[in-house]
Amino acid sequence: MVKQNLLKSQANLAKRYNRNWTPVPLKIGDLVYYRNHPVSHAGHKITAKLLHRWKGPFKVDKFLTPVTVRLVDPTTGKFVTWTHVSLLKLGPHLRRQACGGCRRVMRSWVFIVIRCGS
Numbered sequence: 001m002v003k004q005n006l007l008k009s010q011a012n013l014a015k016r017y018n019r020n021w022t023p024v025p026l027k028i029g030d031l032v033y034y035r036n037h038p039v040s041h042a043g044h045k046i047t048a049k050l051l052h053r054w055k056g057p058f059k060v061d062k063f064l065t066p067v068t069v070r071l072v073d074p075t076t077g078k079f080v081t082w083t084h085v086s087l088l089k090l091g092p093h094l095r096r097q098a099c100g101g102c103r104r105v106m107r108s109w110v111f112i113v114i115r116c117g118s
Helices: 002-017
Strands: 031-035 054-065 068-072 079-084 088-090 103-107 110-114
Touching (some): 031 079
Antiparallel strands (some): 054 068, 068 079, 103 110
16 A cells, blocks of 8 residues: 555656656767856956857767767867757757748847748
């Protein structure tokens, strides 16, 4: 009886925990941007809120785990860092809307939607 209740409770917790889980949309060879963590420095006159939020693009070289990737410089192929996928975003050429063929491009602070014809 106790074991059944524990298994039932464990299944309910797992169901709730995995409810919003989505698969990682990255593949080897994708170009991604890496989250920058800027820090202000008064001595060097650096203000964090004015620095770039994303570095890159970098190329996904391989997966260490399903959520940890190795990033390399796409031009030189040199190792940059190992990072978690939550700190990455896809490059603008890989971001797609629901149909898979439309894309939004930002030009001069105006979003232009390029339709795929579907």
